[in-house]
Amino acid sequence: MPTVGIMAAGTLGPLENFKAGMRDCGFIERETVRYELRVAHGDSDRLLGFAGELVRASVDLIAVVGAVTARAARTVTRDIPIVYAVVVDPVSDGLATVSRQPLGNMTGMTTYDPDQARMHIALLRSVKPDLARIALLADSGVSNCLTQVHSSAMQEAGVRPQVVRIAGPDPDLIDAFAAMQREGTDALVVLEHPVNGANAARIAELALAHCLPTGVARAQADAGGLFAYGTSLRGAAYQMAGYASRILRGTEPSDLPVETFHCTELVVNMRTARNLGLTVPPDILTRAVCLID
Numbered sequence: 001m002p003t004v005g006i007m008a009a010g011t012l013g014p015l016e017n018f019k020a021g022m023r024d025c026g027f028i029e030r031e032t033v034r035y036e037l038r039v040a041h042g043d044s045d046r047l048l049g050f051a052g053e054l055v056r057a058s059v060d061l062i063a064v065v066g067a068v069t070a071r072a073a074r075t076v077t078r079d080i081p082i083v084y085a086v087v088v089d090p091v092s093d094g095l096a097t098v099s100r101q102p103l104g105n106m107t108g109m110t111t112y113d114p115d116q117a118r119m120h121i122a123l124l125r126s127v128k129p130d131l132a133r134i135a136l137l138a139d140s141g142v143s144n145c146l147t148q149v150h151s152s153a154m155q156e157a158g159v160r161p162q163v164v165r166i167a168g169p170d171p172d173l174i175d176a177f178a179a180m181q182r183e184g185t186d187a188l189v190v191l192e193h194p195v196n197g198a199n200a201a202r203i204a205e206l207a208l209a210h211c212l213p214t215g216v217a218r219a220q221a222d223a224g225g226l227f228a229y230g231t232s233l234r235g236a237a238y239q240m241a242g243y244a245s246r247i248l249r250g251t252e253p254s255d256l257p258v259e260t261f262h263c264t265e266l267v268v269n270m271r272t273a274r275n276l277g278l279t280v281p282p283d284i285l286t287r288a289v290c291l292i293d
Contacts, residue, residue, distance in 0.1 A: 005054035009194035021241025042168030042198030044141030084108030117153035139193030
């Protein structure tokens with residue numbers, strides 16, 4: 001019976017979807033597959049240690065969520081197959097060749113959508129047309145790929161970005177929001193980073209307290225932000241199971257191309273809109289797959 005190590009820097013949710021995907025591929029927990037689970041809950045400093053534990057446990061495959069997690073796994077093994085999901089730019093993050101081909105024992109998929117940053121800006125402008133400055137809440141423990149993409153999109157749209165970095169596992173969110181207030185920020189985009197996912201509800205509470213309309217990742221739709229947009233992290237983790245199952249059945253990681261997985265959805269939190277005193281335009285509402293009321 002194969003053993004799969006599954007590891008995330010953020011929360012447990014996506015990994016449960018990975019296990020569901022494995023079940024649908026015929027790998028049933030405790031019957032046809034065993035799992036070794038490691039979740040850092042926003043503390044990226046724990047990842048190298050987790051990866052080492054999985055190698056010492058002699059797992060047959062390591063499935064990871066996020067670039068920082070994938071790099072940790074790659075650091076400790078070049079032999080055990082590694083499959084990743086939710087990586088913005090596999091090439092820039094050193095997780096694929098310059099031609100986006102698998103890197104030795106590692107392959108996976110990216111959910112990167114170049115329109116996602118522009119969509120967040122458009123959504124926030126729909127309720128606050130005169131916004132001039134948007135804060136980006138970023139995890140200081142991950143690469144700048146996603147931060148740079150959003151900053152560039154804001155500059156192109158004539159909006160000034162303010163990058164506010166926080167560190168897990170217990171980020172100083174009070175200071176982060178104070179920094180936004182000092183700079184006179186008009187809105188907030190919470191990047192899909194591990195520490196943000198682990199503190200999604202608290203971030204949404206503080207954004208509401210500071211009267212900031214907020215755009216968040218699709219995975220954080222239930223936390224309370226005004227707009228949640230993007231490809232579901234859980235959906236990507238489910239898709240990753242297809243690659244993992246093929247490798248466990250004998251396919252080499254190098255024979256599985258790095259893929260892009262897109263399934264963008266918009267969720268609008270109407271309760272948050274009312275609390276902020278904002279009106280969401282009808283055309284935005286008709287695009288939403290879900291309205292939280």
